[in-house]
Amino acid sequence: MEPLSVTVTTRSGHAVVRLRGEIDIATADAFRSALDSAVEHPAVSSLDLDLGRVSFIDCSGLRVLVGVRRAMEDKGGTVRLIRRSPAVERLLSAAGLDERLHVPPSHVKVPVPAA
Template identity: 55%
Template sequence: MESLNVTVETEPRRAVAHLRGEIDLATAELLKTSLDTMIEGPSVSALELDLSQVSFIDCSGLRVLLAVKRSLQRRGGTLSLAHLSPSAERLLTAAGLDDHLVECARGRGPLAPA
């Protein structure tokens, strides 16, 4: 099992989290805690998750993504997923959430500016 690593780039009102590793039952709480900490204050209203290095994601990770999106939306913020790994894209498509969660241009190119 591969652990999860979260690195963050912040700008005024925007953060980009680069996720690397597996998002599953064992690491979902770490992801939720990391993302909740980033969006707790009023300073971040747009959060982008770079999933290019996610080797595996299951429904535990999906629940975290949906919870963070709802939390941001309640405050008028946005969550965008970018650079989907094949594993992330398969799960989102299978769950029928690819259009619901992927607000970036499905791109595997540079991160979209805020």
């Protein structure tokens, strides 16, 4: 199991959250907490999530993604998934959310490094 690492950078109303590791029932609260801090910041109107180094994600992580999208939309902001690992891609596709969670056309799919 690879522990979850979350880095948040905020500048000029824009937050970028970079994640690395596994998002599951054990790490979903830490994931949610990092995203809530960015969403609740009054100056943040756009949030980019870099999920290119997420090696595993389950439905608890998916629930956090959907929740943060709703929270940002409620405050008039946007969420973009700027990179998605194959694990994230599979889960979003299986859940039918791959087109609903915004991804810029130039997003990069990043291979997960071997363990």
